Amino acid sequence: MKNISTLVGKELQLYFISPIAYVVAMVFLAISDFLFYNQIQYFSGLSMRMMQFQNDLPELNLHDAVFQPTLLNMGVILLLIVPLLTMRLFAEEKKEHTSELLMTSPITITEIVFGKFIAVMFVYLLLLILSLHVPLMLSVAVDVSWKPLFASYFGLFLMGGVFLSFGLFASALTENQMIAAVISFGILIGLWMVGTSVHAAGESAFRVVVNYLSISSHLSQFVKGLISSRSITYFVSMSALGLFLTHRVVESQRWK
Amino acid sequence: MISVEGLGKRYGDVIAIDDVNFSVGKGEVLAFLGPNGAGKTTTMRILTCFMPASSGTASIAGYDIFEAPMEVKRRIGYLPETPPLYQEMTVTEYLIFVAKIKGLSQSNRKKGLIGALEKTGLSDVSKRLIGNLSKGYRQRVGLAQALIHNPEVLILDEPTVGLDPRQIIEIRELIKGLALEHTIILSTHILPEATEVAQKIVIINRGRIVAVDSQEHLSSQVRKSEKMSLRVRSHHPDISGKIKSITGVLRVTPQADSNDLGLGFIVESNLGDDIRDKVAKVVVEAGWGLLEMKPLKLSLEDVFLKLTTEETLETIPHTEQVAL
């Protein structure tokens, strides 16, 4: 435990010394604010018109109309941004030979992997928390339904575990950060899109499996405000798989 | 303190080291001497548990490197070929991090830090970013990193490579000082460096140990000249003097086994000078009857030819890098 917290501290220090975390945060917040703003504009225009003409239609729901589409899009933005956070984690250690220090110190590979994962999870969580400023500001003027919003953010957080653990895995494969980023884009986009192949698969058991593997289909459940144990299990076990694979890769590189 | 038995390592088809055996006693300094690609780094990486061996065993301070790697890791300080540094950290931040992962308690951390900074002469730059230090100072940070937990065994992979002559002398002095408290294995491809700092020298070439020797013994074997044996049929008294007068010949020693098979001599010339043509010409023209002429090779010769035996060869290109 002590070793893990030392390693987490070191990773966080390196994140916040270098500009990468700030640049990623700024880009992410700029885009997510823009997404929120766009959706709010659309929503206010829509509700204006509805109020003018048909007062007795079912009430428009802020969460469904604004947050739901925005948060789903935010998932895509995170997918594009997360590999930039994870790419350096192992690749740089190998390139700079600091892996020789870590691997010859009395700490385990498991501790190293968890140290890196927890640190980058922390940075990711910070991104999510910062993006909450839009709903918080809106809540001053309108009624925000917090429950589905909480479910959505919980889903984004769990999804981050999958993104980051596979990003870590990609970083362990190479000492080139660009290659690490490209590999993790590949894996994450693949996992995101298996859901869209459902239409091609037709009605079958295969369809069920593919749908279960798709990150986007699980995230859309959370964003609707539904927390299902099935989706939690999916995200947690995929994260564990990513970490396990990372451990295997780091271990196997000793044998080369 | 350290014993290595039958260690072997292969990378696919490449045999990096094969059947390496040696031992180091407590407080000894052992130099691992060999040309490029000899297998020095490979051996050190196995001893530090960075990677496993393909065959053989080794133990450090009584702990087997395969069965008790954590215990071994606790007891060694390792300076890899490239110092493992986080460029974005300051020297102190970095060393404190190392002290933590080496398992030092909070109170020992402070002591270790101050000790390591002092021994390596880094106290003045302790607050600077590692990325802004000169090569020599980075090497010192690498050394400080290996020392901070006061390990019983220090394993240093080419600790003076790429430093300027003054820094080389400083680092060697430092290593000699450390030898009082630690058991040290260091690698080098510079012969005088090995003889200067180590009591025991292991010479390795193409993955195999060629010789294990003490410092005095070894220096006596190093050739200062090219030697060849010469045998002629004639017993003419001028032979020795005539050959001596050939340009390039340093010394001519008559051999005791001169008999009916002719006279034998050992002819010495400057290192790298091939005088066989000239000697043959003189002998043939004088009609002495050339029976035999062959260069004398020491068993270690192949290796030594590849070693850097002159300090200047190694150090001159780096003189411009004066620290800071």
Ligand SMILES: Nc1ncnc2c1ncn2[C@@H]1O[C@H](COP(=O)(O)OP(=O)(O)OP(=O)(O)O)[C@@H](O)[C@H]1O
């Ligand atoms: N990762 C690797 N894959 C394949 N072959 C390797 C690898 N590392 C080392 N070798 C080979 O193993 C042999 C020994 O290499 P090693 O690095 O141990 O030599 P060295 O004595 O440290 O040389 P140098 O003085 O150049 O540092 C060399 O032939 C090298 O090419």
Ligand SMILES: [Mg+2]
């Ligand atoms: Mg080497």
